[in-house]
Amino acid sequence: MSTLQEIADNLGVSVATVSRALNDKPGVSPEMRQKVLNLAREMQYHPNLAARNLSTARTNTVLFIVHRRQFPAAMDPFYPYIMHGLEERLSGEGYSVMLLTLSDDQIDAGPNALPALQEQRADALVLAGPDIPPGFILATINLGLPTLLVDNTLRETPFPTVLADNEGGCRSATKHLIEVHGHKNITLLTGPTKWISCEERANGYKSAMKSAGLKAHIVQIDDTTLNTGQVALQTALKERPDTTAIVASNDAMAIGAIRVARHLNREVPRDMAVVGFDNISWAAYADPPLTTVRVPTIEVGRLAARLLLERMGGTITAPTRTTVSTKLVIRESCGCPVNI
Amino acid sequence: MSTLQEIADNLGVSVATVSRALNDKPGVSPEMRQKVLNLAREMQYHPNLAARNLSTARTNTVLFIVHRRQFPAAMDPFYPYIMHGLEERLSGEGYSVMLLTLSDDQIDAGPNALPALQEQRADALVLAGPDIPPGFILATINLGLPTLLVDNTLRETPFPTVLADNEGGCRSATKHLIEVHGHKNITLLTGPTKWISCEERANGYKSAMKSAGLKAHIVQIDDTTLNTGQVALQTALKERPDTTAIVASNDAMAIGAIRVARHLNREVPRDMAVVGFDNISWAAYADPPLTTVRVPTIEVGRLAARLLLERMGGTITAPTRTTVSTKLVIRESCGCPVNI
DNA sequence: TTGAAAGCGCTACCAT
C-alpha cells in the first residue's frame, strides 16, 4: 500500500501538495496536479481511511440500527431491503454501511452504551423500525449525529423521517373495494397504533370509509402476523358477520384472514374480498393472488441515503417527514377478474 | 469525549501507563491499574477507534460481501439471516459488520477495485452466496485477509468454508419418503450444479436412492424459484408420469411443484408427496404444510463469526469446510398425518 | 504555488 509520503518523495514535493492535489483542493499548479494524479494512479494509491478519519474526525460510515428481532423479520424482510437500498446509494459516495442489531438490553441501556457510538464509528445513523422506543430515539438525537428515522417517528418532536405513504396507500385500497367492487361492510384488521405504519394505514382506511359515508369497523390486535390475522378475522366476523370485505394492515395478516375465511366456507373473493399491504414476495403466489399495496422498500433506503448525504454535507434541512409513494397492486383477492 | 492524555494528566502519569492499564497489559502496579480503570469509567472514556486503527493497522470490522441481487433474495431472505447471526456474535467481541453488495460490474472489476478494501476498511471478509465467481474469490484470497466462504466453495482449492449439511439433509428427506412412506419413484427437482447447495443436495438424494436400490430421476433447471419449480414438475411428470414423490432443492420450488400438481389434479400428499429444503417462513403455512429440511441460517452466521474470530486471533486453522447440521421438519406434504 | 510542521489519539518500543 502506497502512501502520500511515497508519492511526495517520488515527485520531490511535499505531502501537503500531494494531499491538496488528491483532494481536489486549490493551491496546486495544474501541471503538478496532473503529475500527482498520474503517479497516484500508477502507484495504485488509495488513502488509508483510518488515518484520514483520525485527522478529519469523520468515518465515512453510516450505522443502520434496527431491533434485533426485526432485522430479518418473519415472513418478508423489510429492513434488509431498506439497508440494501441505503448501501447501494451510499457506497457510491464513499460511505460504508454498518449493521447494528439492538438487543432489548441495549435498548434499555440507551445509545450511550453502544460501543459503535462510543468509539465514534459512524458519521450518521439510520434508526429503522417501530420497535425502537421514543426514549432511545431522543437520546440518540442528542448525540448530535445526523440521524434519520425510517418506518418509525416521534409523535411530538419534529424529526427527519422517511416513511411509506401508508395513509394514501390504504385509502386507495379501501376506495378500490368501495368504488370498484361496491363493498359497504369493510372491516380493517390492524396492529397496535403505536406502530406508525399501522396507525397511518388505519387513518387511510377511515378516511376512505368516511368519504363514502360508510361506517368504519376496526379490529385491532397486538401483532401483524399470519396468526394474528387469523384471530383478527374471527373476531371481525363475530362482531360483524355481514362483513363482505377486509382491509388488512399487511400481507401476512391478509393471508391469515384468507385461510380462516376458507375454513369458514367463505370463499375469497366470491364471499369476501381481501386486500393486504406491503406486496411481499408471496403476495403474488397466495391463493387467490393477493391484491395489495406496494411499498418500495429499496427506494426507501435510497431516499434515506440521499437525505443523509444532504445532512452530512451540511445542508440543514428542515426536520421534515418524507414520504415514499405507494401503489395499489391489483390481483384477484379483491374480486377483480383474473389477469389473462 | 475524553482521551488517554486527559486521564494521564489527571492522574499525573504518562499515557503509556494509562494505555497499558486500559488494555490489560502487564507492567502496571495493581494500585495504579485500579486508579486508571476507575477514572476511565468515571470520565466515560472510550478509545477512539480511528486512532487505534491507525496505530495498530487493524479496523475491528468485518466485511460481509454478497451479490447485490442476492442480498434481499426473493421469497425468503437467506443472507440477511446469516449477516444477523454474524453481527450478533461479532458485536460482542468489539467488531462491527459492514455490508457490501456487489454489482455485476464490481464482480468483473475484481476485489482490488473495491473502495472498502483499497481503503483497508476491514480486518476480515465473509463472501456469501454462490453468485460470487471463483475468479473473484481467488483474487480476494490473495489479498491476504482472513476470509471465509459461506454457501459457496472453491471446487479445487481448499479454503475455509461454512456450509449447511445439504447432503445429509437431502439424504434424510429422501430416506423419509422411502422408508416411512414407501415411495419408489422419487424425482429430484434441482437447480444448476454450479451452485454448491444444489449439487450437494442432489448428492444426498442420489445416495439415499442408491442405498435403497432405487433409480434416481433428476430434473434440473436453471433457477430454484417457485416458477422454475412449476416448470420442473411438468418436465418431471412428462418424463416419468408414474412419479409418486418429489424432492425439491428448496422450498420455493417445492411450493411451485405443489401448485402445478394441484392443477393437474394430483393431490398432495395423497397422489404425490413433496419435500422441500430450507424451511423458509412460509413452509409452515403452505397448503399442505411443507415437510422440509431446516437450515439454521442464524447459526451459520454465528459459526462464521466464531471461525473468523479464531483466524483473526492468529489461530491458523486448516482450510477446512465446516458444516452446520440440518434437520428434517416433518409436516404434511410428505404424507405424514396431520399434527394434532 | 509550495513546504514545514503541528496535530488527530493511540500503541509500542526503548529507557530509566
Added chain:
DNA sequence: ATGGTAGCGCTTTCAA
C-alpha cells in the same frame, strides 16, 4: 513499574 517518544498516514494551518 513507569515515562518518553516515535510513529501510524493524513489534513490543515502558517510561513515562505
